[in-house]
Amino acid sequence: MDETLTELFAVIEDRKETLPEDSYTTSLFTHEKGENAVLEKLGEETTELILAAKDDDREELSHEAADIVYHLLVLLSMKGMDLEDLEAELETRR
Template sequence: MSDAMKSLYQVVQQRKETFTEGSYTCYLFEKGLDKILKKCGEECSEVIIAAKNKENKDTENEICDLIYHLMVLMVEQGIKLDDINNILEERSKKIGNLKTFHTTDHNS
């Protein structure tokens, strides 16, 4: 996991624990889960639009916005960054394991 991701997560945690005047993160925590979820949805839509427009720089920035808002959601829900990292590590071990799909014989 990158140091930047760890640092961002720590800042978000600190904002949840200690109110800082003028902090957007504190504002999100103050408004609650519905606002956080709304922002996650908005940012996800913005990623889609930027990607569809094939504007890589815009897409990169929107992905960063989405990751930030997802981290706010994680902290709000008590989800640890290490827990997500562990799940990703487990999933990476499955790369190359092709799933077998059920096939139907349409001739019978």
């Protein structure tokens, strides 16, 4: 899983730098709302995750969890953070 997150974060960072057209990630970095668009998506996806958990829908729960992780990684990138920052914080909580 660590490799998957590392690869995903690398793609997000690349999209932030190269801004390829027709990329959803690019649209988040260039959206006129900027950070607010990502924060809104995190809120929306969190609500969907809660509903999937309440309904015991494992497939939807997995899907929404992945959406949250993706948008969280985009937010970290926007704020100049990386996976090491997240990992360091998690380590302090162990």
